[in-house]
Amino acid sequence: MDRLVFTRCAKVGSESFMELMEHLEIINNYRVDKVGTHKKSKRQLEPQGQADLAGYIYNSDEGSVYVEHVPWIDFNAYNLPKPIFINLVRDPVERMISWYYYVRNSYRNAIYYRRNPLAPLKPTAWFKKSYNECVRSGDPECQYIPMSVRDAVPNFKRQTIFFCGHDPDCLPFDSPLALQMAKRRVEKEYAVVGTWEETNITLTVLEHYIPRYFSRAQIIFHMYQKSLTNRNRNNRKPQVDDDVRAMLASLSSRALNNTRHSKLEVVFFNRGAKVGSEALMQLTQTMAPFNNMTVVTKGPLEINSRTRAPREQMIQAIWVNDLDPGTLYIEHCNWLNFRRYQLKMPIYINLVRDPVERMVSWYYYVRSSYRNAIFFRKNPNATIKAESWYKKNYNDCVRSGDPECQYLPGSVKETEGNYKRQSLFFCGHNRECLPFDSHRAIQLAKINVERDYAVVGTWEETNITLAVLEAYIPRFFKGARQIFESSVLPSCAFVNFFGSLEYKPTKPLTSQLGRITVMNLNNTRFARLEVMVFNRPTRVESEEMLPLFRHLAAMNDINVVLNGPIRTMNRTRTEHEQLVEIDWTSEMEKGSIYMAHSNWLDFNGFGYKKPIYASLVRDPVDRMVADYYKRRSWTKRMIYRKMYPGRIEKPEKWYKQSFNQCVRSGDPECRYIQYSIKDYIDDFKRQSLYFCGNNPDCLPFNSPHAIQMAKQRVEKEYSVVGTWEERNITLTVFEKYIPKYFNHARFLYKLHSQSIRNRNRNNRKPHIDRDVREMVRRNFTNEYEFYYFCKQRLYKQYIALQLENNLK
Secondary structure: OOEEEEOOOOOOOHHHHHHHHHHHHHHHOOEEEOHHHHOOOOOOOOHHHHHHHHHHHHHOOOOEEEEOOOOOOOHHHHOOOOOEEEEEEOOHHHHHHHHHHHOOOHHHHHHHHHHOOOOOOOOHHHHHOOHHHHHHOOOHHHOOOOOOOOOOOOOOOOOOHHHHOOOHHHOOOOOHHHHHHHHHHHHHHEEEEEEHHHHHHHHHHHHHHOHHHHOOHHHHHHHOOOOOOOOOOOOOOOOOOHHHHHHHHOOOHHHHOHHHHOOOOEEEEOOOOOOOHHHHHHHHHHHHHHHOOEEEOOOOOOOOOOOOOHHHHHHHHHHHHOOOOOEEEEOOOOOOOHHHHOOOOOEEEEEEOOHHHHHHHHHHHOOOHHHHHHHHHHOOOOOOOOHHHHHOOHHHHHHOOOHHHOOOOOOOOOOOOOOOOOOHHHHOOOHHHOOOOOHHHHHHHHHHHHHHEEEEEEHHHHHHHHHHHHHHOHHHHOOHHHHHHOOOOOOOEEEOOOOOEEEOOOOOOOHHHHOOOHHHHOOHHHOOOOEEEEEOOOOOOHHHHHHHHHHHHHHHOOEEEOOOOOOOOOOOOOHHHHHHHHHHHHOOOOOEEEEEOOOOOOOHHHOOOOOEEEEEEOOHHHHHHHHHHHHOOHHHHHHHHHHOOOOOOOOHHHHHOOHHHHHHOOOHHHOOOOOOOOOOOOOOOOOOHHHHOOOHHHOOOOOHHHHHHHHHHHHHHEEEEEEHHHHHHHHHHHHHHOHHHHOOHHHHHHHOOOOOOOOOOOOOOOOOOHHHHHHHHHHHHHHHHHHHHHHHHHHHHHHHHHHOOOOO
């Protein structure tokens, strides 16, 4: 088809390019159709909108050029011949800076307020705020959250979407899946994708690859160069600081992950003093058997000194290189330059801590009885400090000017060995690293962190640190958060014959257990509506709850409601549907249980009282297996025939195919693509979606962002999230945390256990091979994180009952 479609990205210099094409249309005998430039731009078009636009371009005159801010359209999908696609790209950070100041320029705002005289005027501070301030302050306008779908402001940050197209999977920001789809389109569909940053190269390529439209483009460009001005150019573009630029350019997990540069399967944790490293060391020792690794805490050198001689450094570096793969080496020592000895680089990690807190901690640590007992046992003839030294507090030490508590900038020699130079552990053994609080030493340390360390965390942000370690160094830290959070369980709990968890303390309770109380873990007290919403996910064996609820209804004088005002089972509800369901739920009589396959609803956000929320979860792979065979069950088949008489059924081969075969053959039905939004079939694989809610950011499959939102909802909004895999624990927690509805739940379940069975049970469930299970599981990493989080919270609620002797 002799049509050229310029699906121009926003803020790539396309205005100048359009002016050039207007000069070329007379010379090359074509017409530029700019109808699309006068329309309000949408991120994506509905299928009908795509069909209409494709038809409009097809019906235009031959030799037409259509220009619009619109993503790529698949003409083949509408049985139309394919036009010639072109586009421009630009450095992503430069685009964002350009957009930021473009929306603030006087020309653009004059046009906007002339068209919309009643629109609210932005405050003066908004117009004057610089991009540096916007980024550093964490303003939502300048936050670019990976995998986000909904935007705080419409800023066209997704350059890839113009190439990826209108598929829902193209929407998550900075999505690897969207990126791969966009690259495929460029490779197969686009004649030329240039950049105005390389004007001459771009025009040369266009001229030679699409001569029908771009013949003599370079000559015309140089002839009219001075008049080819970008009408969207914004002359107000203040300097953007390098650190701000770097913050934006480096915001990708790949760019930030130095693990990939390591050539040695050894983690080197050269731990700083008094940074909480003992806790992390203990955690790694607990994790060792789970991750098949060895933890080594003693190196080849006996003495800990501030710096080491070159020979000592070489001995230690060679020793590290000789460690077995899968070893985690932990020791107080400085960064080593393995490149200097032409040795393989290990995976470096470390922790940091507030510098003043380190000094306070060190001050009282050297006075502790435990530390001194060890010291004098090893050195029985050492001189003992005066009693006043042991009793002196840190306030007195600093105020009195005691040399022990003086920290002189630039000093090298110490009156006391206090490890005050936290940066020294990262700077290394260079003499320039020794002067205290030296600018040069700090810069050297920062360079080493940026270049060589996979992760530098802080125990002040334990969850974030463990999450990053787990994601960036999975070989050694897989399951770190789960093990850390449940570290009280292995040594003090066992599962009895009936499957209930019993707490048996083997040592005095730690301060960590002090936080595990029924009061802290019970969200029922925050509900303001005496109605319980049980928003059950699919395939979590919730059908067994239905007959139990009916028995509980008679016992506890409650009312069970199964059918709500919205009968369709869509993945998410529209805002109107959410409001209808919330309003309907709020009007239910007190003591009602509303049970439905629906996502969490934000009652407070719509101005309504919050109900009691409860739900169930299940192992994600087991859910998928159950769903797979449920769709093939005879019950489902009979229902389909009754509902759609005469409609063609699936072939017999489809019904007989096993889950093992489906996964191994790469059948789209059994492919679980990371970050995808569009599904090949409605398999409700996103268990987290039921808890995340109806926000578009909840839709990308296995998205860390969606999982975090779901976890926040569970933590703050749900009274109980149980699992039928731990039936006794779940019923106990339900009974104790929501007694109004679940009083006598365990008794009634045991009494009617023969009649309470899952009506959705599918007896055809062949064995799933281990390799198949692992293949599927690898695609559900974040979904598993959510599942384990819910189970861990359930266990905590149960333990809290045991600690308070409240299990009867």
